[in-house]
Structures are given as structure tokens and as C-alpha cells.
């Protein structure tokens with residue numbers, strides 16, 4: 001029988017079927033952080049159960065960590081310091097690999113896992129974090145899980161998984177100049193809605209997806225969860241193979257066999273999808289969110305929609321509420337909207353390619369003096385590479401703060417926080433009320449657009465800057 | 472007539488679509504290593520202003536809703552972050568059930584794992600319940616889990632729940648214990664799995680060892 005890629009991955013990881021809807025799914029890799037794992041370890045201790053397969057687990061300190069430019073980092077907040085030391089103790093106790101506060105390879109969990117070669121096509125990855133969908137870029141099935149499930153994985157190396165429906169999102173055509181994977185995925189989310197993929201695992205296909213780099217594919221899969229998707233997938237190809245084989249050096253001796261198996265990691269031609277969407281990449285423009293849900297975005301040349309034009313009363317109420325929070329009127333233009341902060345970072349857009357885009361815009365320009373702009377690389381390795389490539393020096397010269405890696409102002413659990421009313425151009429994934437700080441106003445956009453906002457002092461169309469370059 | 476397993480009590484309407492877990496439990500309450508004290512954080516920025524003073528116009532701060540046990544919420548309730556703290560906090564706050572047209576997926580699993588009852592009914596049904604409970608005089612709702620029925624003053628509707636989730640709710644199953652029963656099957660799976668794909672074994676340890 002024909003199967004989708006998702007079905008193949010469920011089949012190859014199904015320890016047993018529990019009932020009509022649920023399977024016991026084996027987890028090849030379980031990634032933990034300091035804030036969603038403590039109660040799971042505590043539960044395990046109470047139960048007196050061991051960690052079943054410590055070596056299939058890794059942990060990283062990323063969410064609460066300060067990003068001050070100091071090489072040696074100290075977590076001053078007492079509760080956060082306790083979370084970090086508690087994680088270290090738990091890892092030590094159970095023999096779990098840890099990337100601790102001052103480890104040169106520390107970084108955001110979803111950035112370091114692929115970068116260090118932990119993510120391989122055909123595997124199942126779990127993590128107590130919703131953006132685990134990122135790893136779908138490798139044809140790996142990633143699920144965000146809660147802390148009870150973290151405990152379940154520690155004890156059994158499995159997850160009780162409710163089998164999802166299959167959705168295919170096909171993107172043909174080509175992105176035009178100045179448009180990125182971030183614009184593409186914001187476009188898709190705006191079109192299908194914040195719960196448009198709820199109940200589904202989404203497979204992205206089509207020539208526009210094939211044309212993307214592996215890093216750009218991670219941006220797409222990362223944000224699939226903002227459309228409610230349970231997970232996201234992209235079938236592996238030569239680019240994937242190249243990325244993985246250069247990073248996972250232990251793979252070398254298995255490579256021929258692995259490649260043979262990976263060739264089957266795609267949906268069969270006549271596999272049935274429960275839902276399908278079609279997009280044309282050439283219709284994508286740079287996009288910016290105007291509201292407080294990731295599906296509330298418009299093209300940079302569009303105007304803020306009028307809630308009165310909303311399709312459902314729920315959408316109308318949501319739009320009214322969002323506009324009140326974000327401080328915008330219907331019909332307003334986002335171009336020229338003054339900003340106070342720029343945040344370039346997060347597991348969505350803090351990899352080396354993203355920073356190269358930022359540097360391209362920043363080169364020879366200055367951050368507007370009214371703006372405070374931070375660049376928080378996704379990992380120590382990204383930071384090192386950016387320094388080696390001279391990107392860091394360029395960004396510093398342009399007036400950006402060059403920080404240590406971590407989640408930082410993506411969720412603002414450390415001291416990188418928006419003050420009430422501050423408006424921020426952000427490369428992150430969530431513009432929720434209060435996400436980056438109480439009463440802070442977040443506008444999601446691509447790294448290039450955020451860099452353009454930094455130098456312009458307001459939200460602007462990066463393509464205009466690029467045109468100015470050509471003159 | 473109500474069954475043995477009934478949640479009844481004051482319900483409050485929160486007709487907000489996509490009410491995410493960042494709002495249900497803001498970041499500053501996620502710094503613990505246990506589950507204590509999360510009731511303080513529930514819907515914090517809706518309940519309190521910037522100075523920490525209660526917003527008296529917010530529904531959960533009104534005297535008539537002080538004993539709220541049920542929320543009547545908007546679509547995609549609990550979307551966003553996986554933080555289970557949102558569910559722990561709601562339970563500590565006294566909430567036993569949430570009625571909404573739909574729920575975020577990870578939130579849904581988290582709720583089931585903690586016996587917070589989620590009742591999914593149509594938007595039209597939610598609207599009817601909302602209208603009733605917005606009046607303090609008719610703000611009680613009864614959810615009968617035996618008969619899978621929700622009832623407010625003027626409205627009555629059936630809902631569905633998978634057998635598994637119903638059992639989890641009614642019997643409070645020990646999921647880990649239940650899965651550990653299959654330890655032999657897991658071991659057998661691992662043997663075959665690693666035989667076929669040896670590069671998936673011990674990834675964490677292998678990568679860590681190589682890099683340090």
C-alpha cells in the first residue's frame with residue numbers, strides 16, 4: 001500500500017499499536033533543556049525508575065542563559081542558576097550528554113542538534129519544546145512534548161503518539177530577490193491560519209522547497225508549528241545528505257547503507273493526503289506581522305487589514321484585540337513605523353546563513369541611533385564561524401550588539417526583555433502578547449528585513465535598500 | 472440526572488481565539504524546578520496590570536466568578552509553547568475543565584496527562600455557553616463525563632472523547648507504568664532497529680564524545 005513519508009516514519013518506529021488512534025513510538029533522540037525537564041527527572045526519582053537509554057538523550061542550557069558578550073558566563077538570577085545546576089546534576093547522575101553554560105558548543109537546542117550531526121534522516125526526535133518540528137528539514141520526525149511526556153521518554157525511550165493526519169503543502173515557482181524562507185512560511189501561515197495544520201503532520205514539497213538550502217528548510221519546518229502542525233517533514237535529498245554527512249562523522253562507515261535506506265524516505269507517488277495546499281513562491285513578498293498571532297502578517301506593501309473585513313466574528317475580535325495591543329490602526333502602513341529594538345536570533349533565524357543576510361544589509365551602514373539592535377547567534381559554533389568570516393566585525397562596526405548564544409529575547413526568560421510599549425523587529429517565531437516582554441510589541445520578519453529596520457529606524461522594505469546598493 | 476463523574480461549577484467565558492500558553496503561564500513563572508506556586512501565574516497579564524494590581528474588570532477577578540472551575544474559551548486554546556506549566560497552573564488555580572472549539576495539540580496531550588478535562592464542541596455551542604455564563608446568575612455549567620454531556624442553563628450538548636482519554640480521565644492511569652509493561656517489546660524493537668540502522672544508536676553519547 002502507498003504510504004506518506006510520515007506514515008513510513010511512524011511504521012519504522014512503532015513498537016506496538018496501543019489502540020485505533022495511538023502507537024508507542026520509539027525515540028532515537030531526546031533533547032532536553034533546563035526548564036521543561038526538572039519535574040520529569042523529579043518524577044523519575046519518585047518512581048525509582050532509571051533512565052532507560054541515557055545515550056539516546058542530550059541536554060542543553062539555552063532558555064534561561066544570559067547572552068552578555070562576556071566569554072565566561074555567570075547566571076545571576078538565582079532560580080535560573082538553580083535550573084542550570086539542577087540539569088547538570090541530573091545529567092551527571094544518569095550519564096546524559098550535556099552542553100552546559102560555558103561549553104563552546106552550547107547553543108539553542110534546535111540549532112546545535114543538526115549542527116553537531118545529531119539529526120539524521122529517518123529518525124524520530126523528541127524535545128520538551130514545540131519547535132522540535134525544525135528537524136523535519138532532514139526527513140526526521142520531530143515532536144514537541146510536555147514534561148509528563150519527557151518523563152515517559154526518559155523511563156521508556158518511547159512516546160504515546162496519537163497518529164496525525166497527512167497534509168501536503170506544495171510550493172512551486174521561485175522566490176524573488178529579497179524574499180526568503182521566512183517570508184515564504186509567514187505567507188503560508190497567513191493563508192492557512194494559526195490552526196490551519198492542527199491535527200496534521202505537514203510535508204513540504206515542490207521545486208521551491210527543493211531550491212532551498214537545508215538551513216532555510218529548517219526555518220520553514222520550525223514555523224510549521226505556528227500553523228498548529230503536530231510536525232513537519234521535507235524528504236531528504238542530496239543537500240540533506242551533504243549537510244548530514246559532513247557533520248555526523250561517525251556516519252562515514254555506514255554511509256552507503258544509510259543512503260540506500262534514505263532513498264525510500266519520501267511519500268510514495270500515489271500516497272493519499274488528507275489535505276493539500278498549493279503555493280507559488282514567486283507570489284511571495286517580504287512579510288511582516290501586524291498582530292499578535294503568527295498568522296497575522298501582510299506583505300510589506302500592504303496595509304493593516306480592517307477587522308470589519310474579517311471572515312468570522314472570532315477573527316474580527318482577534319484582530320481588534322491584536323490592533324489594540326500592538327498600537328496600530330486599520331489601514332495603516334507598516335513601512336515607516338518607528339521601532340525601538342531589533343532582535344536577530346532564535347532557532348528560526350540565527351544560523352550562519354541568516355547572519356550572512358544580516359551582514360549583507362548592514363555592510364557600510366549604521367544602526368539608527370534611536371534603535372537598540374541585538375544579534376544573538378544560535379550557537380557557539382555559529383558565533384565562531386561568524387567571527388571567522390568577519391561578519392561579527394561588520395555587525396559590530398554597524399552598531400549591532402554581538403551577543404553570546406541562547407534563546408534570549410525569543411521568549412525573554414533571561415534579562416533580554418522588551419520594556420512595556422517597546423516595538424521590536426524580530427526574526428523569531430512568535431508575536432504573542434507579552435512573549436518578548438510584558439506589553440512589548442513584536443513584528444516578525446526575515447533577518448534581512450530586521451536588519452533593514454535596524455538601519456532605517458523603522459520597518460521598511462529591504463528591497464529598497466538593496467536597490468540603493470545597486471545605484 | 473448526572474453521572475458519577477461530573478464536573479459542575481462556576482464557568483467563566485474567555486472568548487479569545489488562539490489564547491496561547493505564553494499568556495496562560497508567562498515566562499517569569501517558569502523558573503522553578505518543581506510545580507509549586509503556578510496558580511499565581513495563570514493568565515497573569517490579563518489578571519494583573521503592570522504594577523501587579525488586579526484588573527477588576529477581568530472576568531476571573533470578579534466576585535461572581537471567584538470559584539471558577541470551568542473555562543469557556545476560544546478556538547485553538549493552548550496553542551504555542553509546549554510548557555506543561557500552563558496545565559499545572561490551571562489545575563492549581565482550581566480549573567477542572569476547559570470547553571472550546573479546538574485546542575493546541577501539545578496542550579491537549581499535557582491536559583490529558585494531568586486529568587484536566589478538555590471538551591471540544593462547535594463554535595456555535597461555545598457561543599451558546601458563553602452567552603449563558605456571561606450572566607452571573609446563570610454561570611454554572613455541568614459536564615457529565617459518564618454520559619459525555621455538557622449543560623448550561625439554556626443549552627445542552629453531547630461531546631466525544633476517545634476511549635483512551637476517557638479512561639485516563641476517569642481512572643487516572645499511570646502511563647509510564649503502562650508503557651513499562653512493554654519493556655520487553657521495546658528491547659526487541661531496539662535490537663532490530665539498531666541492527667538495521669546502527670547509526671541511530673547512542674547518538675547523544677557518540678556526538679558528545681567526539682566533540683570534547
Ligand code: SF4
Pocket residue numbers: 063108109110129131345346347348406407410411429
Ligand atoms: S529560540 Fe525561541 S523558539 Fe527556539 S527553542 Fe529557544 S525559546 Fe524556543
